[in-house]
Amino acid sequence: MTCDVALESLNDYLDDAVAPPFRVVLEHHFHGCSDCAQELALAREMNAGLAAMRVPQSVPADFRARVLARAAAEAPARSWLHRYIIPAQPTRNPLLRAGIAVAALTLLFSRTPFYGKLMGPPDFVELPHQRVASAYPSDGRPELLFDGTPDATGSRGELNLILQPSADLGKSKLTLERMTDGLACDTAGIVTDQGKVLWQGALAADAPVTIPLHFRVTQPRPQRALFLLETDHKTYRRLLILPSDRPQQSPETPLRGAWTSTEALERIADRFGVVVSTDLTHQRSRVTDLSVKAPGRAIQSLATERGLQWKTSHRIYNVYDATPPRNLTDRK
Amino acid sequence: MQPDEKRIIERCQRGDRAAFNDLVLKYEKQVYNLAYRLTGNYDDANDVASDAFLRVFNSIGKFRGDSAFSTWLYRIVTNVFLDRRKRRLTHPHVSLEAEMTLEEGDLPRQIEDPAPGPEVEAEKRELRRVLQAAINELPEFQRVIITLYHLQELPYDEISEILQMPLGTVKSRLNRARKALRERLASQKELYGE
Numbered sequence: 001m002t003c004d005v006a007l008e009s010l011n012d013y014l015d016d017a018v019a020p021p022f023r024v025v026l027e028h029h030f031h032g033c034s035d036c037a038q039e040l041a042l043a044r045e046m047n048a049g050l051a052a053m054r055v056p057q058s059v060p061a062d063f064r065a066r067v068l069a070r071a072a073a074e075a076p077a078r079s080w081l082h083r084y085i086i087p088a089q090p091t092r093n094p095l096l097r098a099g100i101a102v103a104a105l106t107l108l109f110s111r112t113p114f115y116g117k118l119m120g121p122p123d124f125v126e127l128p129h130q131r132v133a134s135a136y137p138s139d140g141r142p143e144l145l146f147d148g149t150p151d152a153t154g155s156r157g158e159l160n161l162i163l164q165p166s167a168d169l170g171k172s173k174l175t176l177e178r179m180t181d182g183l184a185c186d187t188a189g190i191v192t193d194q195g196k197v198l199w200q201g202a203l204a205a206d207a208p209v210t211i212p213l214h215f216r217v218t219q220p221r222p223q224r225a226l227f228l229l230e231t232d233h234k235t236y237r238r239l240l241i242l243p244s245d246r247p248q249q250s251p252e253t254p255l256r257g258a259w260t261s262t263e264a265l266e267r268i269a270d271r272f273g274v275v276v277s278t279d280l281t282h283q284r285s286r287v288t289d290l291s292v293k294a295p296g297r298a299i300q301s302l303a304t305e306r307g308l309q310w311k312t313s314h315r316i317y318n319v320y321d322a323t324p325p326r327n328l329t330d331r332k
Numbered sequence: 333m334q335p336d337e338k339r340i341i342e343r344c345q346r347g348d349r350a351a352f353n354d355l356v357l358k359y360e361k362q363v364y365n366l367a368y369r370l371t372g373n374y375d376d377a378n379d380v381a382s383d384a385f386l387r388v389f390n391s392i393g394k395f396r397g398d399s400a401f402s403t404w405l406y407r408i409v410t411n412v413f414l415d416r417r418k419r420r421l422t423h424p425h426v427s428l429e430a431e432m433t434l435e436e437g438d439l440p441r442q443i444e445d446p447a448p449g450p451e452v453e454a455e456k457r458e459l460r461r462v463l464q465a466a467i468n469e470l471p472e473f474q475r476v477i478i479t480l481y482h483l484q485e486l487p488y489d490e491i492s493e494i495l496q497m498p499l500g501t502v503k504s505r506l507n508r509a510r511k512a513l514r515e516r517l518a519s520q521k522e523l524y525g526e
Contacts, residue, residue, distance in 0.1 A: 008507075011510055039514070042518060048459075049459045053460055053463065057365055064356050067360075067382045067386070068349075071349070071385070074386065200375075
């Protein structure tokens with residue numbers, strides 16, 4: 001057998017599509033010819049590599065909304081008659097044909113009061129999204145909000161992260177930068193040196209993007225995940241504190257120690273089994289001595305003491321610096 | 333064709349836009365994944381997938397049910413991908429490189445890996461990176477045929493329906509594409525000193 005014939009049959013051989021006698025001859029050749037054997041090894045490696053590339057990608061959260069918006073924008077350009085009255089495939093059903101005739105007649109009398117009711121174009125199904133008032137309406141800083149029903153006290157948690165800018169921010173990228181050991185994020189994304197890129201696209205004013213997050217908590221202690229939103233000009237960070245899977249709820253819980261605001265919030269998350277997200281820049285350890293019954297009250301006390309703002313979005317406590325820094329790129 | 337699929341398609345053909353919403357919902361994963369595998373990056377995958385759905389929206393009336401709907405859909409996605417290439421040839425474009433460029437820093441194109449960990453994983457990742465670079469160098473049509481066969485794992489007869497060419501031609505073109513990819517893989521490996 002010549003090398004040409006062997007290489008010609010290489011793919012069929014790997015696809016298991018050669019007859020057994022020919023297979024033996026081929027294998028004999030591959031055994032004796034180092035060039036062809038090398039080519040076979042490369043082909044095997046290539047097939048294995050291609051098989052490993054079959055990882056399914058998750059569809060961006062706003063993909064369908066954008067497709068539907070484009071289709072809606074395009075629809076008026078098309079013939080009314082074809083879009084709404086005449087089906088693309090002529091029907092053989094006599095009843096339907098009669099219906100079409102009636103519809104066509106109705107169109108002729110389109111100035112009658114019945115017209116709007118009978119012939120109005122069917123509207124798109126509105127995709128629901130949660131809108132939350134912006135905490136920083138003036139500087140265009142995007143909100144990184146968390147919503148949904150956090151079930152993070154168990155071994156799994158599902159949360160929605162909402163990116164809601166109050167000004168156009170252009171090309172943007174959201175990365176899950178770091179997580180504590182014992183926390184895993186099953187949300188699909190591209191893994192890079194900086195973390196896992198969960199979403200990228202254009203962020204426009206008043207067009208919130210919702211990214212569903214799936215967490216797994218494997219160790220019973222408060223877990224943290226740091227998110228990074230990069231836009232054309234700025235970088236924003238947001239820390240999410242998930243409680244341990246054994247929230248300690250007692251009638252009156254003392255919180256004492258020299259902690260930064262984030263550490264104090266982490267303890268509140270742990271003690272009360274709530275999820276907290278923070279957007280705090282200037283962190284300095286300070287003595288905290290609170291005796292509280294409810295997470296809201298604990299956060300209220302902490303916020304008053306340290307000049308922070310807070311609000312809840314569903315069962316998540318969002319805590320911010322009262323005055324965001326001017327240069328947000330310095331936020332590290 | 334499944335009854336619910338048939339119903340959705342018929343409603344779409346009558347211009348029911350709520351049905352189009354259902355159609356996108358049903359197929360977005362398949363379409364997006366094929367687009368991602370063809371283009372190799374999120375930006376282009378987004379464009380190809382949404383252009384493909386728009387083409388479906390505009391021409392669903394032409395779908396006669398001669399082939400499976402998914403075959404028809406895949407044909408549209410590959411055509412959108414190939415048409416973009418024609419456009420690029422007439423209006424040269426700098427894209428299709430191995431990196432997506434953002435204003436702040438570069439993000440190397442990588443394939444999603446949900447469980448990064450041991451060295452074996454790192455090696456696999458490296459192979460996939462080199463392979464992706466080699467695929468990016470292939471002419472578009474070869475990229476299409478490699479994607480349909482190796483990544484989508486479609487049988488020859490379905491590929492022949494999607495590309496509307498005889499089975500024999502599909503096989504010979506696939507063989508040529510695999511050979512071209514092997515050559516590029518070898519040169520990529522040389523380039524990265526393996």
